[in-house]
Amino acid sequence: MNTELIKAENISFKINENRLFHNLTFSLNKGEALHITGSNGSGKSTLIRIILGITPQSKGSIMIINNNNICYLGHKNALKGYLSVIDNLMLHGLNNHKDLNYYLEKLDLIKFLDVVVANLSFGQQKKLALLRVFLNDSDLIILDEPFVGLDKDAHDFVKNFLLKELETGKAIVYTSHIDCEIESKVLNLQ
Amino acid sequence: MNVFYLEYLKLKKKTRHWIGPIIVFILIMIAYPLTVEFLEKDLEKGFYSLLWISILLSMMLATEDIFLEDYNDGTLEQTIISISSFPFLIAKKIFIYWFMIGIPISLFSFLFSLGITKNLNISLLVFPFAMICSYIFLNLFVFGSALSLNKGSVLGAIITMPLALPVLIVLGKGVIAIQFGINYLELLLLLLGSLSIIITSVPFIVSYIIKAHLE
Amino acid sequence: MYKYIFYFSLFIYIFSLVWGVLFTQEDFVQGNSFRIIYLHVPASFLSQSIYAAMAISSVIYLIWRVKLSAYLILAMAPIGALVTFLALFSGSVWGIPTWGTWWQWDARITSTLILFIMYLGLISLHNSFSNHEKADKLLSWLVIVGFVNIPIIKKSVDWWSTLHQSASITLTDKPTIDPSMLYPLIGSIIGFFGIVICLIIISSKVQIFKREKTKSWIKDYV
Known part of the structure; x- marks a missing residue:
């Protein structure tokens, strides 16, 4: 049985003739995590967007099984500041x-249900987006810097959740500056 | 159905975007008689030109940042990842805007037309013209604001105005036809035909444009 | 290579201009003022042809992603705007003695003015994006949609009664212009055409240099 979810071969990307990365090859199976690391401006988010199919790669090929069933959380959290928490949900x-x-209870958001999102703190908004x-119910979870702005408890909660998801056979792609103690393949973009 | 409700919810909460264009339209209509001498005959003369142009302007205001918010907060990214028929979503969104802004403005066009010309027949015929042209303008400005997404509405206006000019010419012809009671059905059908082409093509073009923006 | 075309076209154009302006007789109705056709007709003719060429390039760019066609669109836009402006300006100058007014809200003039504004819109759209490839794509879409609109604009403004004389030269009918004026006119069209094409070549060369400046072949070339 084929368990491969992502298969990328020799991906290169350049913007206005400036090369970001060159000849990346990687693959991801069910139950695996891929940690994309690298310094600022090394193209972590761009690579995520290439995997998502939003940005086309300059060269190379990438294949994603079941394109429409991806759970993605990026820097922009897709929340409407002028709506309440429950409306956003x-x-x-x-x-x-x-x-x-x-x-909601685990993340301490239950008492804020009717609060307008713009009045929540950055960390609370991040938690809401993480909900x-x-x-x-996707097979593939893609997260761009999921741990930024979270307190220790929330950080551990997210980490444990991701570990549990991996056990159930889902695949995870995430970027992070820091090591977050999830056993994963590492792709360093320099 | 869901999308309709959500867009409705969003517009309802953003009163500035919803009521704003309608109020601007009403204000222009109220300002018009003030700029003309109080002899009523003169009032009728330029009224319809102003009516069409103010519909054009209020549609421009309505669509000014129709995608901007969703672009800035990342909703657009989520949408194109998860939803397979993005053009259909855009078509629905435009429809909601027309329903919430275009139709009230058409109704007010009817009322102001009645108030100024005191002629029910003409005003009743102006109403469908206003309905159709507001939908056409809305689509055109959605195209313009998609192209100039996050670059300000002036750019969108420069791009879109030339596209809207033929519609204005047809509308001008339409009013004369209505006043003389000839051929106005033909012009109405012409507008309806162009509307159906625009409704079907604009969402696809806009979806390509937005995808290009997100790259 | 294009340098020779340029000098050759320039020569033809100046030659036809001298011939047309100095050595043909006066028009029976319009007197000497008609002589501006040697600028007006080629410019009006090209203002739309350039837009059509841009539309073709846009389609090529959007379908096959040929970079060169994107550079061509960019190179043509300002030249198209310039030519359209020349057409409008020469038309105005011609209008003063013949119609008694330099501007008339007439079908052809209005549609040419709209064309001019569309060129300006194209240029300002491309200038407002820093990501070149994104800008190219958006520009191509606008060019195509605008091109669809051009016949519509023409059709709709044609509904107005018009002052403008109808075209003197068409591909199908016999020309309605005297041969002594026709030959220099054809010469001026050919010359103008050549000049504009050379300008487009130069301007697209600039675009290529600008955009591909990191490539090694450019460094070898310069």
Whole structure:
């Protein structure tokens, strides 16, 4: 049985003739994590966007199985500042999810349900955006800097959640400056 | 259905974007008689030109940042990852904007036309013209604001205005046809035909443009 | 190579201009003022042809991703704007003695003016993006949509009654212009055409240098 979810061969990318990365080859199977690291401006987010199919690569080929079933959280968290927490959840179709209350409680968001998102702190907004990841049913989870702005508890919570997801056979791609103690393949963009 | 409701919810919360264009339209309509001497005959003369142009302007205001917010907060990225028929979504979004802004403005066009010309027949015929032209303008400006996404609305206006000029000419013809009671159905059908072409093509073009923006 | 074409076209153009302006007789109706056709007709003719060429390049760029066609669009846009401006300006100058006014809201003039604004829109759209490839794609879309609109604009403004005389030379009918004026006119069109093509070549060369400056072949070339 084929368990490969992503297969990339010799991917290069350049913007306005400035080369970001060159000849990257990697693959990802079910139950595996891929940690993309690198200094600022090395093209981590761009690589994520190439995997997502938003940005086309300059050279090379990339194949993703089941393109439409990806759970993605980027720098921009797709929250509407002028809507309340519950409205935002509705926007993403999560307001009736059976596990919603469990996670809201775990992340200390339950008492903010009617608060307008713009009045939440950065970390709280990040947690709210992460709810979409927790409640996903995708095979592939792609996260761009998921740990930025989180306190210790939330950090551990996210980490444990991701470990659990890996055990159930999902695949994860994430970028991070720091090592976050998830056993994963590492792709260093320099 | 879901998308309709969500866009409605978003517009309702952003009163400035929803009510704003309508109020600007009403203000221009109110300002018009003030700039003309109070003899009523003169009032009628330039009224319809101003009506079409103010519909054009308020549609421009309405679509000024139709995609900007979704672009800035990352909703557009999420959408093109998860939804397979992006053009259809855009078509729905434009429809909601027309429903919430275009139709009220058409209704006010009818009322102001009635108030100024005191002629019910003409005003009743102006109403469908206003409905169709507001939808056409909306689509055109959506195209322009997609191209000039996050570069300001002036650029969008420069791009879109030339595209809207033929519609204005047809509208001018339309008013004369209505006033003389001839051939206005033909012009209405012409507008309806162009509208159907625009409705079907603009969402596809806009979806390509937005994908290019996100790259 | 294009240098020779340039000098040759320049020679033809100046030759036809001298011939047309100094050695043909006066027009029976319009007097001497008609002599501006040696600028006006080629410019008006090219203002639309350049846009059509841009539209073709845009389609090529969007379908096959040929970079050169993107550079061509960019190179043509300012030249198209310039030529359209020349057409408008010469038309105005011609209008003063013949129509008694330098501007008339007439079908052809209006559509040419709209064309001019569209050129300006294209240029300002491309200038507002720092990512060149993105800008190329967006520009191509605008050029194509604008091209669809050009016949519509023409059709719609044609509904107005027009002052403008109809075309003197068409591909199908016999020309309605006296041969003594026709030959220098054809010469001036050919010459103008050649000059504009050379300008486009030069300007696209500039674009290529600008965009491919990191490539090694450019360094060898310069």
